[in-house]
Amino acid sequence: MSLQALKETLKPCSSLPSSSFTFSASPVKLSQELEPRKPPKSSLSQQLLRLHEDGDPFPLPKAPPEIKGKEARAQFKQEDIKEEKDDEEEDEEEEGDRGRVKFGGPRSVPFQFDHTGPFEPLPLSSPGEAPLVQVPASINCRLLEHQREGVKFLYRLYKNNHGGILGDDMGLGKTIQAIAFLAAIFGKDGESSENASSKENQLGKKGPVLIVCPTSVIHNWESEFSRWSSFTVSIFHGASRELILEKLKAQGIEVLITSFDTYRIHGSILSDVKWEVVIVDEAHKLKNEKSKLYTAFADMKTLRRIGLTGTVMQNKIMELFNLFDWVAPRSLGNREHFREFYEEPLKHGQRSTAPESFVRIADERKQHLVSVLRKYMLRRTKEETIGHLMMGKEDNVVFCAMSELQKRVYRRILQIPDIQCLINKDLPCSCGSPLSQVECCKRTVPDGIIWPYLHRDNPDGCDWCPFCIVLPCLIKLQQVSNHLELIKPNPRDEPDKQRKDAEFAAAVFGPDINLVGGNAQNESFMGLSNVKHCGKMRALEKLMFSWSSRGDKILLFSYSVRMLDILEKFLIRKGSSFSRLDGSTPTNLRQSLVDDFNSSPSKQVFLISTRAGGLGLNLVSANRVVIFDPNWNPSHDLQAQDRSFRFGQKRHVVVFRLLAAGSLEELVYSRQIYKQQLSNIAISGKMEKRYFEGVQDCKEFQGELFGICNLFRDLSDKLFTSEIIELRIVYAHRNEKVVNFGRGIEGSPKGEPSQDNELKGPAVKRKLDHKVLEQRDTTARDQKKAQFKLIAQFKGLNELEFSRWLISATPSEREKVLGDFKKRKQKKIAEY
Template identity: 60%
Template structure:
């Protein structure tokens, strides 16, 4: 039995529905590793197996592998027929994957119907290649040198400036178009070529098109317009959106892996560009779709609201999917890739961090925002924000923002929100970030000094004074930073197991602190930030990938550009499992922001994919009546340092039971499915309740870390929280409609009994193999589970070493 197989056996058994997406190229899709989170944190590996039993299980695994379908990523050298006279050249088709051929067909069917649409594949699935193959068919490109059958107007491609060169490079690799770039100093020459019909494909950036919109939209008859990263068109009030609306062509196509980012109305803006009028008017969309979907997702929504939201969701998804093709890596090339696991880890802030955070919440600037709706103390009938407390002259931040305007600005006091949030985020990350920076101008240093004096208070000596710590040892010390404490323990384990580590941070100053930490620990690392020369970036990446000695890559999340995006660590060709750990400061602003992200991702899954999502939250976005626990300024500046905010919400959902949340659908099994350790599902209820680590009865009343060494308060896999039901519960038709305004009838499909049966079979199979492992250890199942839960890290590591030695002997 392989190491990955044993890991899969040892994770907790939970009934999970299979993906039921309408697009399923493989009958045996890859399953991500999904090892339990505590196992990842402690780096436990499978237990040692006697040779005879291991050989037996290995034979079973080989039989299963032999039965699984093989996948040939390349196709035959023959054209892809899209119609009787239109085809993708064989030289391109033979290099396309199956899902890419489907994408080309989707785009051509839209084009044939003279309407636009969106290719919404995940990042890394080849949207650029699919677009080029589609254009090759439309323009009659052939492997031969014969001219195209019919002259057509040029195609305009609008994309971020950072990927212009990538588009040009892909065109040169895949086809024989006359490509020009309308960007930089040669615009006039290129424009003359377009007017003389010497250009087939014109590539430009968002900013260049916005500035030169009149020349490009009013003087040229575009055959096709493609917008890469089309989610940039989410804001109907932006100048870019207005400029793109001026393009005179029915064949508008968007490429994006992020159909919706923040609000459901973003869907309307994007689709109203590709298919004008396809979703009706803006007011109709808001009243008929957005409001019912948001209020139906409220945790305490009446049953009638939930039913209406379900009906509207089905109708919206059916309409959207006539113009949208959305595929994920799991549904397409997942079985060709290694796994990915996204863990969210809530790290306990240090005691001094908590005190500084609380002092920050008490400064006059934030108190003015929190009490903005309180009646003014002067006796007037107005609220504070409308009367005496509109400005904050005694504040710490306000005076600096308005040093040139003592009377305040038109936005007062709401102009304080962003600066205050930034300071809270800095405190959550590292206390050194709020100290004055010696590289700043004297005026800003003076302002930061006043702020540091206010929030450090009596802890000023504990944190090493008001000025930035210049001591190498002091700056790399993890004592006063919760995240650094957890990171130190986790990295020690990862390095021990020869893992490659990508360490991302938004703040460059935080990168400096992390760099000192890595040097102190003796780790061999590379660093890439905004100051890294463009020509060196790719060589740094290549060196990190090829050099065994390079252990850590320190990266600024703002240092992308020129086709280099290091967030793409999970991609086709990746040779290792990718395990993501998002470190959040428990009880801080970061935790609330994460909960809002969960809310927004759930709305996106509902509106775009028709998925069923757990109804955790009471808050409704953009609704003052139901701000709940998420929305509004008061929630942003709430003190959560002594609460398990996210954990409480999830556990509250589990206690109530999913039958009250997803009406008419079978729910998850509640708290048992949230257990994040091995063998827990085999313990009797009494043993579970007595387990200090996982008992939920007192968890809401304490903030002490579950693991004192790691400093972790709470952790979960993001995929366990978002997307309760995999796949879509709406029958989706991909055919292009004959009329743009046509609508599909509402339909509620019945649940397939086979899904439940398959889940039961998988669970039974895992239980069977788990019992075998217990027998190999000479224990009963319950006894083995108890041993595992009580075993120390040293004992578990010893098991790992023994297993590796025995495994090496068996392999020989």
């Protein structure tokens, strides 16, 4: 054995700090179907103590007889948890309810694993190929199997001299896979400088590496490099840019980290550097080809461009083309070819009433697109990779009834002249002209409330009139859907805007103005914390009441800082201990807030601004996530959920998205479903259920989703989403059951009929009579209602109370009730 091989064999595998992405489960193949990981009953020290009492002086931890293999090894890793907490968990499990803990919850500690594989290098280059490229043993021993596959994929891209996308779900360690790949091609393994220089001679002199990422995660990248390898890392950001640039020219930097904004401004300087590899974190920011950021990135010299993102496509299929055309130019053809060959067929094939020929063509193009993308993209989900190490997640969408006052204000907003001008834009003009109103007399709205303020310096209007007022009107509708206080003047705004907002509030409150304390901002603590006139806060109050006695920890997200202020007063009134993080929180204090929340049993709620807390936070101590207001972009809500549902989470995570029923928010959520389904079709090749008639960016098929008239429809007396998606009216549904309806292109799941086979059947079978279908739906709906009512009676509740119980109950509680109901039913049948 050579000296170098001996050193590799004897080299220790050091444990990582708490924030590092370390594992101890043995390698798991993606194709394996594993049961969810069960939480251990006690710490490793207790297991050893019990075995020692049985007479073994140096016992090894043994798995219980019912747990074998990989799960057994995953359960018996060292956990730094107090013994009294372990006793509490053990007692509760013996009672048959593992989901509940005592008030305050278990003390959250970093969830760590030891090394996951043998201490040996991971070869990336082909056998016999020189020079030998390998991930050092000190890194490889701490990677999971899916991360090793990711490193191999990145090296294949590098070797073939082109770029690609590592599109793993958020929280699967894309940063670490990128660092392990760089350590391999640079020959980094933490050795002395002499050995490092000898490896450099073998591998050849490499150029520097550029990392571009959001400002909020710059220091996270820097710290991960210091934990995993021995690169010379510098940050090109802030006042020291000139010094860093000089050092870069002197070849004194191996890895340069910068932000998107810095590169957009100074990209002309950095683009002249001959980069070995360019890695872009959150690469979906390059989705708009018309942005200055995209233009700056297009001038990069290297072809080895790697994008890291968990949301490859967010809003439109063309975003997919823009991203791939940057990482691997011309890989998907030119823009017009992609639009005609892929985008249009996929969009029109997803229409609810699309002809069979459209559906068939869309299926063919979808499969072709997925086969092309696989050459340049590696995409894995949590379920495929670390699902056996986590307890799962539920994504519930709760439709909250607005208060009667909210409904009245919402209708009054729809009647203001500004919105009426938009609704009636295509009607014939009243002056007798053959032109429509928007082309003739109603292009401007001088008698409106919003339009005069926006055009106070230009009374004749602008080139975009009246469509320039669409966004401000939508914001007002969203504010009313969340809380009436939001449409009142904000003291932080300029005086002119405060006067305009006061005028608007007075107009839409009308005779109800005294019920909300006037049109000025309410300073009353008791008034703001009262849930009487806010449908969502009433729902939140009931949810939190059921969680408070369970020891659940809650993440509460909102896009509005003013909404966070109101929720803060609500929590104070309820006596909840909480932390808060928003855009005003200094960057250097954010991690301490996160650590304090994770470690403190008394902190029950974390108030977070979705914009400030969407990236870089690890809040695995929380097992309840509430998204108070939805976003048009579905990835923003998914990123908020993943602050809790990520590696290290030891409890079942339940997400509640609160929507104001019958408001614009239902349309926002329906568009989220539309976008998520298109993303699943284009990227994963899934067969999705066709709910909607609308087609994005197509005036001919705006359907129920698109166009100004749909945005300003009065939905206050309807349940818009349930009419489209649900067979019956419900108080909540699971997002994954709506979006992830279909199968992948590989084949149907076991037991599920293939829709392709139905399409290929006889024409007579395909064209079923609509009346028959309606009768079947009605029968199924009636049967479900009757079954629901019976279970509610079995539990001693009426239907409304039982629905509320279902929302707050844990999966084990639901299964127990259903199991008891079935046992009683079978017993009655046997007696009969």
